[in-house]
Amino acid sequence: MIRLENVYKTYPDGTEAVKDLNLEISKGEFCVFLGPSGCGKTTSMKMINRLISLTSGKIYVDDKDIMSFNPNELRRNIGYAIQNIGLFPHLTVWENIATVPMLKKWSKQKQLDRAEELLELVGMDPSVFMYRYPSELSGGQQQRVGVARSLGADPDILLMDEPFGAIDPITRSKLQDEFLKIQAKIKKTIAFVTHDIEEAIKMGDKIALMKAGRLVQYDDPATLLTYPKDEFVRNFVGADRVLKGLRLYKAKDVMKEPPVTVKIDEDPARVKKRMEESNTKWSMVTDEKDRFIGWIASDDIKGSKSIKEIYKPPTVTAGPDTPLNEALSMMINSTIGTLAILDEDGKMLGVLSFDIIRDMLGQEESEQQKETKASGEKS
Amino acid sequence: MRRYVILFTLLVLFVGVTIWMTAIQQVGMFKMFPPGKVVRETIKHLQIVGAAEAIAIGIGVPVGFIATRRAMRFVSPVLVGIANVGQTVPTLAFIGIAGAVLGMGYRAAVVALFIYAMLPIIRNTYAGINSVDPAVKEAAQGMGMSRAQVTWRVELPLARPVIIAGIRTSTVVNVGTAAVAGMIGAGGLGELIVTGIAVRVTQLTVQGAAPTAALAIILDSLLGEVENVLTPRGLKVMKEKQWQQ
Amino acid sequence: MWQEAWQYFLKNTDKILKWTVQHIYIIIVANVCAVIIGVTVGIFISGKGRERIAEMVIYFASIMMTIPSLALYGILMGILASLSLPSIGFLPVVIALTLYGLLPIIRNTYTAIREVDPDMIEAGRGMGMGETQILLKIKLPLAVPVIMAGMRQAIVMNIGIAAIGSYIGAGGLGQPIFRGIANYRTDLIAVGAVCVSLLAIIVDVVMGRLEWLTTPKGVRIRLRRKS
Ligand SMILES: Nc1ncnc2c1ncn2[C@@H]1O[C@H](COP(=O)(O)OP(=O)(O)O)[C@@H](O)[C@H]1O
Ligand SMILES: [Mg+2]
Numbered sequence: 120m121i122r123l124e125n126v127y128k129t130y131p132d133g134t135e136a137v138k139d140l141n142l143e144i145s146k147g148e149f150c151v152f153l154g155p156s157g158c159g160k161t162t163s164m165k166m167i168n169r170l171i172s173l174t175s176g177k178i179y180v181d182d183k184d185i186m187s188f189n190p191n192e193l194r195r196n197i198g199y200a201i202q203n204i205g206l207f208p209h210l211t212v213w214e215n216i217a218t219v220p221m222l223k224k225w226s227k228q229k230q231l232d233r234a235e236e237l238l239e240l241v242g243m244d245p246s247v248f249m250y251r252y253p254s255e256l257s258g259g260q261q262q263r264v265g266v267a268r269s270l271g272a273d274p275d276i277l278l279m280d281e282p283f284g285a286i287d288p289i290t291r292s293k294l295q296d297e298f299l300k301i302q303a304k305i306k307k308t309i310a311f312v313t314h315d316i317e318e319a320i321k322m323g324d325k326i327a328l329m330k331a332g333r334l335v336q337y338d339d340p341a342t343l344l345t346y347p348k349d350e351f352v353r354n355f356v357g358a359d360r361v362l363k364g365l366r367l368y369k370a371k372d373v374m375k376e377p378p379v380t381v382k383i384d385e386d387p388a389r390v391k392k393r394m395e396e397s398n399t400k401w402s403m404v405t406d407e408k409d410r411f412i413g414w415i416a417s418d419d420i421k422g423s424k425s426i427k428e429i430y431k432p433p434t435v436t437a438g439p440d441t442p443l444n445e446a447l448s449m450m451i452n453s454t455i456g457t458l459a460i461l462d463e464d465g466k467m468l469g470v471l472s473f474d475i476i477r478d479m480l481g482q483e484e485s486e487q488q489k490e491t492k493a494s495g496e497k498s
Numbered sequence: 499m500r501r502y503v504i505l506f507t508l509l510v511l512f513v514g515v516t517i518w519m520t521a522i523q524q525v526g527m528f529k530m531f532p533p534g535k536v537v538r539e540t541i542k543h544l545q546i547v548g549a550a551e552a553i554a555i556g557i558g559v560p561v562g563f564i565a566t567r568r569a570m571r572f573v574s575p576v577l578v579g580i581a582n583v584g585q586t587v588p589t590l591a592f593i594g595i596a597g598a599v600l601g602m603g604y605r606a607a608v609v610a611l612f613i614y615a616m617l618p619i620i621r622n623t624y625a626g627i628n629s630v631d632p633a634v635k636e637a638a639q640g641m642g643m644s645r646a647q648v649t650w651r652v653e654l655p656l657a658r659p660v661i662i663a664g665i666r667t668s669t670v671v672n673v674g675t676a677a678v679a680g681m682i683g684a685g686g687l688g689e690l691i692v693t694g695i696a697v698r699v700t701q702l703t704v705q706g707a708a709p710t711a712a713l714a715i716i717l718d719s720l721l722g723e724v725e726n727v728l729t730p731r732g733l734k735v736m737k738e739k740q741w742q743q
Numbered sequence: 744m745w746q747e748a749w750q751y752f753l754k755n756t757d758k759i760l761k762w763t764v765q766h767i768y769i770i771i772v773a774n775v776c777a778v779i780i781g782v783t784v785g786i787f788i789s790g791k792g793r794e795r796i797a798e799m800v801i802y803f804a805s806i807m808m809t810i811p812s813l814a815l816y817g818i819l820m821g822i823l824a825s826l827s828l829p830s831i832g833f834l835p836v837v838i839a840l841t842l843y844g845l846l847p848i849i850r851n852t853y854t855a856i857r858e859v860d861p862d863m864i865e866a867g868r869g870m871g872m873g874e875t876q877i878l879l880k881i882k883l884p885l886a887v888p889v890i891m892a893g894m895r896q897a898i899v900m901n902i903g904i905a906a907i908g909s910y911i912g913a914g915g916l917g918q919p920i921f922r923g924i925a926n927y928r929t930d931l932i933a934v935g936a937v938c939v940s941l942l943a944i945i946v947d948v949v950m951g952r953l954e955w956l957t958t959p960k961g962v963r964i965r966l967r968r969k970s
Pocket of ligand 2: 160162312
């Protein structure tokens with residue numbers, strides 16, 4: 120747990136980088152410091168491990184004042200990863216990862232084991248990478264080693280300053296996904312700095328939005344998107360905040376039962392009739408084992424052609440955990456406008472369509488209106 | 499491989515010429531230097547260079563390092579400026595002034611040599627430590643290394659090749675400066691060369707010049723090897739990569 | 744000592760001027776030779792498929808650099824004497840200075856040409872330039888400041904080596920220093936040492952300026968941004 124109380128930072132040159140910051144990050148929570156460049160995110164974060172001294176105020180880690188620790192001891196118990204990575208070029212990958220264990224004087228064998236374990240955790244093959252040097256890694260791999268290194272001595276708290284900032288968008292997105300999976304396993308208390316709203320929404324349990332050294336809003340991503348506190352927040356999250364909000368939902372949260380499903384060996388004429396009755400243009404086709412294999416259009420059912428001959432294999436499908444924003448863009452790209460949600464075995468779980476998403480957003484909207492009305496009446 | 503061929507050929511040449519010249523024994527009315535003298539002066543030469551270099555390293559590396567500390571940020575540009583200008587000052591001027599101030603002889607030579615040798619060491623130490631990526635230092639500190647640990651585990655290993663390159667340059671220059679110091683009566687191989695020039699017997703000059711050249715080449719390659727051995731492997735890999743690009 | 748040196752300087756300005764001119768003259772002759780030879784060799788070894796030769800040439804030149812000046816003078820005297828050429832005076836000194844000047848110039852010419860952005864060369868080729876035009880219009884202009892840097896290094900170093908050359912009778916600002924050493928005249932030593940040092944420092948500054956002026960304008964802006 121991390122708690123900041125009335126924290127101020129004024130640099131020697133007079134810059135007031137952080138003003139009256141109050142904030143609590145609960146145990147196991149992923150907190151993102153978000154805001155435009157220069158708003159004081161890095162400063163706030165570095166005060167936690169005392170890389171930057173506080174001008175006034177208190178910071179507590181697990182209810183202990185950080186000033187009561189020796190700064191080096193404090194830092195050895197807080198993981199630290201930065202945008203420029205800062206891997207030690209003269210040390211091998213494993214030596215880099217084992218830096219803090221080494222500082223804590225673990226035995227060599229324990230250090231090696233830990234490095235191996237962490238390499239595996241970040242998805243790199245230890246037998247390939249343990250003895251490489253940083254300059255022999257790609258940017259994305261260096262970043263992974265940076266993350267592994269910050270986890271070196273299994274600290275409860277992680278500080279990460281734009282750790283995925285310096286890599287290409289595709290790799291970044293992959294690393295974000297992987298890191299979320301890792302976090303689900305290790306449940307660290309994380310302070311994560313970014314200026315990228317998309318990243319904040321994707322990664323954070325909570326977002327601390329800052330402006331010119333002050334905390335403007337501290338909420339979970341959905342609340343931040345739906346109830347921006349003021350004009351600054353509204354502008355910062357952007358006019359497409361509804362679309363951004365879709366990221367917070369998963370396909371399984373909103374998908375519906377398909378109205379009509381068709382077995383591959385069914386009689387085409389009966390299928391046509393059923394589809395006309397329920398007024399559906401496309402229905403899903405499943406094989407003998409109930410696995411989804413494609414779509415069939417009622418217009419295509421003519422004469423004696425069997426379903427097998429006329430169904431169309433799907434262009435895209437999604438899983439239950441696909442975020443809605445991705446699902447929506449898949450739907451826009453597909454010809455059908457309906458998306459099949461499948462489990463790992465290819466069994467059908469449900470469907471998503473534009474109508475379903477619109478309905479869901481409509482509900483959100485009306486709930487929001489109700490609430491704002493209610494709060495308006497109260498005041 | 500071919501490098502070693504060139505190196506070896508030159509060494510054989512210079513050492514061979516030295517032996518040849520010593521074997522002549524007599525040119526006209528002049529006796530050549532006896533072998534014992536050549537060996538003695540070679541050792542003396544090494545002594546002068548070694549003494550000056552040892553003091554230069556002992557003072558130059560710490561000074562260069564301290565100059566990189568934040569507290570020194572107003573002093574260090576002046577220091578580095580002096581080191582740079584000092585290096586453009588010709589060696590003969592250094593030797594001459596040292597001889598004039600301290601009296602001609604061994605002592606003046608070592609003082610002049612050590613001051614002159616210190617300049618590239620200060621400069622390279624300063625540049626080497628300053629060139630360490632700030633992100634690397636920040637990461638080290640952020641993971642809980644103490645100041646001393648950041649210095650010993652990160653800054654010095656990364657700056658080491660550059661520091662040794664400075665030591666190498668200064669040693670090689672020193673071999674030459676020590677020869678010039680023969681003119682102010684410091685002894686060493688310079689004395690043989692100077693004598694030869696003074697009496698206009700080129701054989702005598704060559705008898706001193708050839709071993710001096712050999713000495714410089716040997717020390718240069720030796721220190722080149724040291725530099726190579728003490729460069730962390732990770733840095734070598736990095737350099738190779740940069741070359742390939 | 745300094746006071747006496749100042750007196751000497753005032754009384755013998757003409758002599759000192761003569762030594763300075765001699766000194767500069769030697770430097771100019773040697774460095775013109777070094778530039779002509781060095782740039783030619785540098786261009787030659789930067790050609791395609793000559794990497795091996797290049798490595799050899801540069802390595803050889805760098806070994807030459809490690810040979811102390813007094814030793815090189817001695818060796819050259821031996822060689823010149825056996826060829827019945829004048830073994831003292833102007834000739835051995837100019838030869839030695841040329842040799843010492845070669846490495847920085849060859850190396851800088853070579854690396855500058857090799858490091859020209861291949862995209863630029865490709866663009867040149869794409870616009871229909873021949874190899875000679877690419878060399879003259881793209882490679883050399885971009886290499887000039889780097890070659891200048893090499894020359895600066897060579898010249899400043901050679902000022903010091905030429906001073907030692909006074910000992911084998913080439914004249915120049917080493918003369919008062921040697922006379923001073925021989926006769927225990929500290930004033931002479933001081934005058935010579937100060938003058939030759941000033942010459943080296945001034946030339947270094949001037950050459951630095953020249954290096955900047957010969958840098959193509961576009962590259963200058965880029966360098967500024969970098970620093
Ligand atoms: N060492 C420093 N000295 C003076 N001002 C600084 C220093 N570091 C940061 N600042 C200033 O403090 C403010 C906040 O900086 P920072 O915390 O790095 O912002 P962010 O990480 O949000 O981009 C900026 O105005 C920055 O210029
Ligand atoms: Mg920042």
